[in-house]
Amino acid sequence: xxxxxxxxxxxxxxxxxxxxxxxxxxxxxxxxxxxxxxxxxxxxxxxxxxxxxxxxxxxxxxxxxxxxxxxxxxxxxxxxxxxxxxxxxxxxxxxxxxxxxxxxxxxxxxxxx
Amino acid sequence: xxxxxxxxxxxxxxxxxxxxxxxxxxxxxxxxxxxxxxxxxxxxxxxxxxxxxxxxxxxxxxxxxxxxxxxxxxxxxxxxxxxxxxxxxxxxxxxxxxxxxxxxxxxxxxxxxxx
Numbered sequence: 001x002x003x004x005x006x007x008x009x010x011x012x013x014x015x016x017x018x019x020x021x022x023x024x025x026x027x028x029x030x031x032x033x034x035x036x037x038x039x040x041x042x043x044x045x046x047x048x049x050x051x052x053x054x055x056x057x058x059x060x061x062x063x064x065x066x067x068x069x070x071x072x073x074x075x076x077x078x079x080x081x082x083x084x085x086x087x088x089x090x091x092x093x094x095x096x097x098x099x100x101x102x103x104x105x106x107x108x109x110x111x112x113x
Numbered sequence: 114x115x116x117x118x119x120x121x122x123x124x125x126x127x128x129x130x131x132x133x134x135x136x137x138x139x140x141x142x143x144x145x146x147x148x149x150x151x152x153x154x155x156x157x158x159x160x161x162x163x164x165x166x167x168x169x170x171x172x173x174x175x176x177x178x179x180x181x182x183x184x185x186x187x188x189x190x191x192x193x194x195x196x197x198x199x200x201x202x203x204x205x206x207x208x209x210x211x212x213x214x215x216x217x218x219x220x221x222x223x224x225x226x227x228x
Contacts, residue, residue, distance in 0.1 A: 042218040042221055090156055099144070101147070102159070102203075
């Protein structure tokens with residue numbers, strides 16, 4: 001039982017490049033989330049999903065896109081990377097949404113130069 | 114904009130003492146409250162959840178909730194150096210469509226337990 005896995009662990013992008021951050025969970029959770037965490041700051045919600053085929057914006061969605069074609073996978077797409085997107089990205093999942101424990105992946109550290 | 118406020122710290126306590134971490138929230142309709150611990154360079158992990166007014170104890174940890182005053186706190190008894198981490202308060206609300214699906218996190222309080 002791997003829980004929530006994320007790839008890659010680290011990535012450096014040039015301004016204007018695009019990439020996809022991968023997130024997979026094996027707990028059969030319906031709810032999945034993408035957060036970003038800037039140094040010394042809390043977690044900001046980017047996008048979330050309440051089930052396959054259903055996604056919604058969080059607090060800071062600009063510059064990102066998501067899709068949820070399966071229960072297990074919730075990839076985050078960065079289009080036209082900007083230095084402001086330099087951050088640590090965490091994927092999380094839960095069974096009952098905001099009423100329940102969220103299980104976090106190990107994170108992806110992204111630098112945009 | 115629903116807000117969760119925490120003192121960023123650092124909060125420094127000697128080993129064996131009680132550490133008290135506080136959190137206030139703005140959404141009076143909030144129903145679920147969580148404390149996550151985050152070690153430097155690691156992902157958050159759940160320490161405690163609390164849903165009703167009063168105290169909830171789990172080992173050395175006690176969560177306290179006061180909905181009337183809109184605050185939630187975490188007490189750590191017999192603090193150990195391994196407790197040194199950032200503690201994130203997270204709050205879930207109800208009322209708006211989709212709000213019950215999400216958590217709002219505070220910026221965290223950094224705790225340092227000194228020898």
